[in-house]
Amino acid sequence: MSELDRINSDKNEMPKIPDTLPLLPVREIILYPAMVLPLAVGRDKSVKALEEAMASNRLIFVVTQKNNQIEDPSPDDIYSIGTVCEVLQLLKMPDGTLKALVEGISRAQWTDFKLSDKGFIEVGVNVFDEKIEKTPEAEAIMRRAVSLFEQYVKLNPRMPMDVAVSVGNISDPARLADTIASHLSIKNNDKQIILELVSPVERLEKIVQILNAEIEILNIERRIQSRVRNQIEKTQKEYYLTEQMKAIQKELKQKDDAQKDLEELKEKLKNTKMPKPARDAAEKELSRLEKMMPMSPEATVIRTYLEWIIDLPWEKSTQDNLDLKRAKEILDQDHYGLEKVKDRILEYLAVLSRVNKIKGPILCFIGPPGVGKTSIAKSVARSLGRNFVRISMGGVRDEAEIRGHRRTYIGALPGKIIQSMKKAGSNNPVFILDEIDKMGSDWRGDPSSALLEVLDPEQNYAFGDHYLDVDFDLSKVMFITTANSLSNIPTTLLDRLELIRFSGYTDEEKRRIAEQFILPKQISEHGLTPEEIIIETGALDAVIKNYTREAGVRNLTREIANLCRKIAKDLAFDKSVKSITVTKENVNKYLGIAYFERERIAENDIGVVTGLAWTEVGGETLTIEVNKMKGKGSLSLTGKLGDVMKESAQAALTYVRSSAKKLGIDENVFKETDFHVHVPEGAVPKDGPSAGIALATALASVCMNKAVKKKLAMTGEVTLRGRVLPIGGLKEKVLAAYREGITTILFPEGNKKDLAEIPEDIKKKIEMIPVGHMDEVISLAVENSSAKNAPVKKSSLKSKLLKIKKNKKNGGSKK
Known part of the structure; x- marks a missing residue:
């Protein structure tokens, strides 16, 4: 007879249960009345208890x-309530253990x-005694229990459907409760609680409560499995397990990372002040996330985009320190000279x-x-009390370095x-763009054109970065750019x-800076x-004159650092x-032989200018x-x-040939003579129009066979008719x-206005003669020149010549 047949059959008589029975303690099993269960018994006392039961009344x-x-x-290690069972079958195994088939009879x-x-x-x-009269209340709770159990069986894939059918045929409330409890996948503690409930109605109420909770859990599991199944592929096992865990945490309202x-991000966005367009864009992306x-x-x-847009200083400003005296003190403390720059900052x-x-x-x-x-x-930046940032534009060829990449690109980021x-x-730092003349352009775009929007005060209040896709206000920024030459900077920029x-520093300025x-x-x-370490003024002057030849002070800094290293070594040895x-x-003991020789241009020869x-x-x-x-x-x-310098040489030769008569040059010279013009340091490229008058003077000197005057230099562009x-x-x-x-x-008359920029101590030591x-x-530069008909006032020319003669009598200018 099967287990369900035993459960459903109405027994007319129940075995008489004596007052004392052998005890069989079991592990992890709760046995209910009317439940048939196989047991494996190995403990000595348990084996003897089963043998005693089989020898007496099988109970x-x-x-x-x-x-x-x-x-x-x-006694303290076992529950107080258990089940009286009948041993249906007992089988002894070769290892001495017993296998028993028992059937629950009654609670006790x-x-x-x-x-x-x-x-x-x-x-x-x-x-x-579990007998109870079938009242409407008992009938209602039985029906509810059977209905919930049917739902439970449908949702639980491990439960066969015929169990629900068999349970529905049970009419005894006590047996119904025990049968349902025996089939539930719940903890042993909950099963023991059901076993200890003597009243069948109370037992069914507890089972209804447990069934409701189990059905809810099974529904959640089914939803989770359905959601995960739709989101991932079958081969992604690891991904599936991870997502299932996430979904479970979501159902349980547990927050993951x-x-x-x-x-x-929500909290940061709420506390960040930003313009409405930027906030709208951020909230839209947050909603998508x-x-x-x-x-x-x-x-x-x-997520990366939101972090960028939230962390930008949309409304954060530093307070400007507008104390002009303090600003002037800071600028003077940090730099010597540079008066124009300092005045411009103070004006601002x-x-x-x-x-x-x-x-x-x-x-x-x-x-x-x-x-x-x-x-x-x-x-x-320090004088204004502002933050300072710097980017180097040297070698930048990609427009996206300025404007950023669009988010459709992998690894996109905002621009520099x-x-x-x-x-x-x-949002109001001092922002320096270094070396803007070193930018390039290629198929990736022209970064100098992208800078137009950044550096235009009429446009930069709404600078558009491709990555942000919202306007950012740069109008409060104080931009400073640097360059070595204007020739490489586009006109529009x-x-x-x-x-x-x-300008470069004079020797006196370099010494003070040092x-x-x-x-x-x-x-x-x-x-x-x-x-x-004590470096005398004379030693500094020697370093400046004999070991550096530069406009700035970088090499001077290196040589002074070299001196310090040598001194540190000597002090360490002795x-x-x-x-x-x-x-x-x-000084040459520490720095070696002088790199440069001052006054190397002391004697000008025929044809050398x-x-x-x-x-x-x-x-x-x-x-x-x-x-x-x-x-x-x-x-x-x-x-x-x-090319420009070659053209200047051609123009200079044309002028000299056209002026041969007034310069006292035999015109046959130009028919019977070849001229070779050379500019030393032949490996260094040279170009520009300002060597025009020097080329013409050198050609005139060699044609006239007269030397150029000592310690004289010149600069200026020459025309075919001799204008400077x-x-x-x-x-x-x-x-x-x-x-x-x-x-x-000798310099062009058109550059007289530039004399104001030349330091006074230099003008005292060098005679500046404007020429037109x-x-x-040629009259001023060539010894014993016979140039005639110069288109300048004779009185002016005489005064200039007198100045030169006067200087020669006094021994010339000295440094």
Whole structure:
């Protein structure tokens, strides 16, 4: 007979249960009345209890242990209520253990717990009376229990459907409750609670409560499985397990890491002040992120975007310090000279103190390397009390470096401008764009064109970055750009810049900069003290004149650092020496042989003229040599000259040939002679129009067979008719001539206005003579010149010649 047949059959008689029965403690099993269950028994006392039951009335009292680990349970280790069972079948195994098939008969409670003489536990048994009249309340709770159990069976894939049919045929409330409880997948503690409920109605109520909870859990599991199944592929087992865990946490209202990140973003967005368009864009993306799976690639892109847009300083500003005296003190402390720059900053502060907001100035510092363009920008930020950021534009060829990449690209990020604004932490920093003349352009776009929107005060209040896709206000930023040359900056970009030129330093300025700034810093950085190293003024002058030739002070800084290293080594070797003094006489002991020889241009020869040139690193002297030999009047040019300089040489030769008569030159010279023009340092490219008068003077000198005067240099563009045209970079050229020991400079009359920029101490040591025509140049430059009909006033020319003669009598200018 099957188990269900036994359950459903109405037994007319129940075995008489004695007052005492052998005890069979079991582990992890709750046995209900009318339940048939196989048991494996191995403990000695349990085996003897089963043998005693089979020898007497086949009845045994089965009760569950509270702790499964205990081998020999005491009265405290077992539950007080168990089930009286009938042993239906007993089979002895070869290893001595027993396999028993038992059937529950009735609930009972044990009373006396004792060890019998035969070695098994014997207990007294009080059997509960479970008979109940079938009332409407009992019928209702039975129907509810059967209905819920049918739902439970349908939702539980491990439960066969015929169980629900069999249960529906049970009419006894007590047996119905026990049968349903035996089939539930619940904890043993809950099953024991049901076993200990004597009243069938109370038992059914407890079962209804448990069934409701189990059905809800099964529904949740089914929803989870359905959701996960639709989202992933069958082969993604690991992904499936992860998503199932996430879904379970969501149903249980537990926040995972992704949910926490989402809450943090919401809180940050709520507390961030930003314009309405930016907030609307951020809220829209946040809404999309909430609907996405956290592990999807697009969710990562949106999360990164939100972090960028939230962290930008939309409304964060630093308070400007408008104390002009303090600002002037800071600028003077950090830099020597540079008066124009300092005045411009003070003007900006003065205007800012009168109005709430002015359009940010776009300053462009133009000058050779090492003159302080970048470092003074830091001082500007310190004097204003603003944050400072810097980006280098050298080598930038991609427009996206400025405007950013669109989010459709993998790994897209904002451009350098927005990245630097985030780094600054305020919307009004001092922002330096270094080396804007070193930008390039190719198929990826023109970054200089992208800078137009950044640096235009009329547009940068709504700068559009491709990544953000919302406008960002740059109008409060104080932009400062730097460049070595204007020639590589597009005209449209140059039009938006306010140019401030940085010229090279004089030897006097370099010495003061070294004393006030470079020397204290290098001594400190090399771990020395002012008492351990003493560098005399004469030694500094020797370093400047003999070991550096530059417009700025970078090489000077390196040489002073070299001195400090040498002194530190000597002090380390000889502990008895406490201090070392560097003098003009012993400076070469530390720095070696002098790299440069000052006053190298002392003697000009026939056909040799010193010209002046401007380069990106400052002014330079240019030696121009012309020689003649028998030939047919051809002109050869060497020295890696550019097209403009070659054309200047042709124009100079044309002028000299056309002026041969008044210069006292035999015209046959140009038919029977070849001319070779060479500019030394042939590996260095040279170009520009300002060597025109120097080329013409050298050609005239060799044709006239007369030498050019000593320590004289010249600069200016020449026309075919001999007019001298203005040039640029006069200050840099004068400084270069001063470094080389030149005492007289001829320059175009059109550059008289530039004399104001030349330091007074230089003008005292170099005679500056303006010239307007080549005849005047040759008269002043060539020894015993017979140039006639120069288109200048004779009185003016005489006064200039008298000045030169007077200087010669006095021994010339001295440094």
